[in-house]
Amino acid sequence: MKRGTLLVVSGFSGAGKGTVLSKVLEKRTDLYYSVSFTTRAPRTGEQDGVNYHFVTREAFQERIDRGEFLEYAEYVGNFYGTSMAVIREKLDQGVDVILEIESQGAAKVRQKMPEAVSLFLVPPSFEELSRRLHGRGTDSEEVIQRRLATARKEAKELEHYDYIVINDTIENAVGEILAILVAEGCRKERRLELFKGV
Ligand code: 5GP
16 A cells, blocks of 8 residues: 655744644645644643643653654754654555654654655745744744744755745645645655556
């Protein structure tokens, strides 16, 4: 059976990943969105088990010690990690999986699973990013400044991604991501076996 595509999605904090990915998932209900573990406190409206599995630092460390993470990273003072077991199972079942992770984690996934496809979501400009982070109204000015500093560092990682998706309008960004998934599904590696032995 064809293995699913592992799509790693990164993007500057404030680039609109959450909104864009939730629309992608509405259109492609067959996709599996991997829910990460984090030590960050929930933001207003976030639900445990839906947006993240919210855990203490101790519980996170126990999962590291048990070797449960495909990757994990520290980002702006909190830990974030992707559990390995479910992802492998879904890919083996032929299900496409989306991981929404930052760039250090993406680098680890590329190392461990070179077949992964990665994309980076960007706003049309850096000024727009700052405007969106302030507009969100969920983080203090200090946190916003740290997120912008992190974004500047992450910009250097862009070249390691397979695709760069521009979030000028949500519809365009969603369209580009859906197109990437379609194209990746058409790769010869996934289809050659259909005509093996003909
Ligand atoms: P936020 O706190 O805004 O939800 O997420 C902060 C950053 O952590 C985002 O760039 C997000 O993509 C990343 N992130 C979320 N889950 C994971 C994960 O499991 N692993 C890694 N490495 N990064 C993650």
